[in-house]
Every structure is written in structure tokens, then in C-alpha cells.
């Protein structure tokens with residue numbers, strides 16, 4: 692965390708995985724609360740879990756500023772987005788690469804953020820899937836003011852295409868954590884993103 696903060700990242704994206712919605716387990720509310728104690732940066736909590744509606748209050752109490760649910764995990768996206776907003780948090784909806792954008796179009800008016808996954812949710816270090824870029828362009832056309840986030844395989848080679856397509860929030864895992872020097876990694880990523888936007 693100290694090294695990340697020194698590198699000047701603008702927010703922390705926290706991947707919560709339950710071993711059911713995705714075949715991997717990460718962490719839950721106590722770790723989100725621990726991050727909250729360490730920083731005032733926005734905490735962007737990516738909920739890769741089933742029944743997210745049962746846990747949003749606890750994640751918000753732990754310090755989540757934004758909570759993003761997966762459309763594949765729930766029946767009624769719009770109503771859960773409304774619940775998240777009623778807690779005073781930002782509400783995001785995510786879709787995996789194989790999920791058509793049509794799945795969430797009706798819910799977009801309730802969303803503060805749309806997350807287009809450029810890998811299948813579940814693991815860091817996967818290869819970037821450009822299908823997310825076309826979805827970003829379409830979301831931007833449908834909802835010009837919505838925050839658009841892209842997540843998965845974003846690195847120095849792919850980040851320019853993300854900003855060019857219209858992504859506002861660029862989630863980067865291995866292209867920072869896999870580098871010895873976070874300051875240089877973040878500076879180079881920011882330059883590549885800005886050059887293309």
C-alpha cells in the first residue's frame with residue numbers, strides 16, 4: 692500500500708471473489724476495512740460474488756465508496772443498483788466478455804458506473820480481450836455521462852486502446868504489481884493512457 696500510494700494511483704480497485712460466482716477466493720469485508728484505515732483514496736469494490744445484495748450494506752460499512760455487481764450473478768440488476776445508491780455509495784454494473792451489452796442496457800439509467808470486463812472475472816494476469824472496447828464505445832453512445840471502467844489485461848500495450856475507446860477508469864493489476872518499481876510503472880501507464888485519449 693505504501694508503494695502504491697507513493698506511485699500516485701487515483702483509486703484502489705478491490706477484487707472480492709467468493710469461490711462460487713468465480714472459481715477463486717480472495718477476501719471480504721475485513722480486508723476492505725483494513726484498506727479503509729490506510730487511505731482516503733476511493734475504494735472501488737468489484738463484487739465477484741453471488742447474492743451481492745445480501746452483502747452490500749456490510750461492504751459499505753467496511754468503507755466501500757463504489758460497489759460493482761455482476762449482471763451474471765443477479766436477476767434484477769436495476770433494483771440492486773438502487774439499493775447500493777440508497778446506502779450513499781456509487782453503484783456499478785459489470786459484465787464479462789461473453790455477456791452481451793443488451794443484458795444491462797435497461798439498468799444503465801440506474802448505474803453510476805459500467806464495468807466492461809476485458810477478461811473473464813476470477814483471476815488476474817489474463818490476456819486482454821478487445822471485445823470490451825466495442826462495448827465501451829456503445830455504452831458511451833447510449834449513456835454519454837456514465838463512468839466507464841475497464842478491467843483485465845490492461846497494460847502498456849493495451850491501455851491506449853482503452854482510453855481511445857472512451858474508458859474513464861482503467862484497472863491495472865499485474866502491469867503494476869508485476870513490476871519492481873511501481874512509481875515508474877504508474878507513470879508510464881498514465882502517459883500511455885493520456886497520449887491516446
Ligand SMILES: O=C(CO)[C@@H](O)[C@H](O)COP(=O)(O)O
Pocket residue numbers: 704706737739810811812813814815816817842843844845862863864865866
Ligand atoms: O477483476 C479482476 C479479475 O477478476 C481484475 O481486477 C484483475 O485482477 C486485474 O488484474 P490484471 O488483469 O490487470 O492482471
Ligand SMILES: [Co+2]
Pocket residue numbers: 704705706737842862
Ligand atoms: Co476487478
